[in-house]
Amino acid sequence: MSKKGILLVNLGTPDSTATADVKKYLDQFLMDERVIDIPKLNRTLLVKGIIVPFRSPKTAKLYREIWNENGSPLLYYSKLQAKMLQERLGDEYQVELAMRYQNPSIASALDKLKSGLVESIQVIPLFPQYASASSGSVIQLVMELVGKWPTVPPISFVNSFHDNELMIKVFAENARKHQIDTYDHVLFSFHGLPERQLLKCDHTGSYCLKSSDCCQTLNDTNKFCYSAQGHHTARLIAAELNLPKEKYTVCFQSRLGKEPWVQPYTTDVLKKLAGEGKKRLLVFSPAFVADCLETLYEITVEYHEEFRELGGEHVQLVESLNDSPVFIEALAGMIK
Incomplete structure (x- = not known):
């Protein structure tokens, strides 16, 4: 019986916490033309001459803080x-996992699907919000690799799933475990991107960052904007939890460089x-489907x-989707 191929792709992780493995990971990640x-x-001078040599030992130390008996939590x-x-899908499907950077590689996962004689391939980059540096990079590499095959099977991509109802419910349920009413404020902290990458996604050239609230609503102009999709995800989770607008803030972490x-x-x-006297914060990170370094x-x-140094008391993370059966139902729904 012919099977349908499913390729799940997450960002990636070093093979170990050794500095050499972290160096290989950072080098591949940061040399991606869509990332920097x-x-x-x-890019070569910046990454290979400055960032990787200086950041690798520090980043390796951070990975050691989160590594556990299962290795990398993300993997x-x-x-x-x-x-x-x-x-969940059964024998009609062949599911393979890949990482955009390091292992298991996208090339090796695609080879498994090809060897499995699948009749089609559906690719799901595991990034709820679309960004050129994440989903776009995965899609580009898959197209480049499969484009070299003598026979190219039907192939499709999930561009984003920032508004998936089941995903929203999982994040909301994870938050309820922490008794939301005991917190002074809620943060939706998304991974950051340079503003120039948002500007490139505005094909009109006249909308992005032209006003302070350009990402507050999702429309035809910004429908592929990472920030606008992130704000939309936050609004949906807040609505699921009946959080008023003044109770939460959307923000962005992991900034690199001065621009x-x-x-x-x-x-x-x-x-x-902290300056307003808030003491306890509950923090979502809805750009990730699995807990990781960020x-x-x-x-x-x-x-x-x-x-705490600023005078606050506690920052509590809302765990990611991780091994939630409901998130698996969400993925199955995208496929079927």
Whole structure:
């Protein structure tokens, strides 16, 4: 019986916490032309000459903080999601997992699907909100690789799933476990992007960042904008939890370099809320479907410590989708 191929792709993780493995990961990640979208010579000098040599030892140390008996949490949960999805879909489907950077590679996963003689391939980049540097990069590489095959099967992509009802319900349920009413404020902290990458997604050239509220509503002009989709995800989760607008803030973390990134920055919001006397913060990170360095360390450790130094008391992470059966139903719904 011919099977339908499903390829799940997450961002990636080093093979281990050894500095050499972290260096390989950062090098592949940051040399992606969609991640640092500057001329190749400049990117090479910046990444290989400055960022990777200096950041690798520090980043390796951070990975050691979140590594556990299962290894990388991101890889562990991604493998579990693929396994659960395969069980949910049954023998009519062949589900493979890949990482955009490092292992298992997209090339190896595609080879498994080809060897499995699948009749079609559906690719789901595991990023709820579309960004050129994440979903766009996955789609480009898959097209490049499959485009070299003598026979190209029918292939389709899930562009984004920022408004998926079941995903929204999982995030909301995870938040309810923490007794939301005991927190002074709620943050929806998304991974950051340079503003120039948002501008490139505005094909009109006359909408993006022309006003302070351009991302507050999702429309035909900004429907593929990472920030606008993020705000939409936050609104849907807030609505599911009956959170009033004044109770939550959308912000962006993981800024790199000095040029403007999507704002407001999470660190600035922490300072503002501490200055207002807020003591306890509940933080979502809805750009990720599995807990990883950005959630388990940046939010749970760094932002918690920073907020306490500012006079706050506690920053609590709302866990990601991880091994939720409801999220697996969401994936199955995208496929079927």
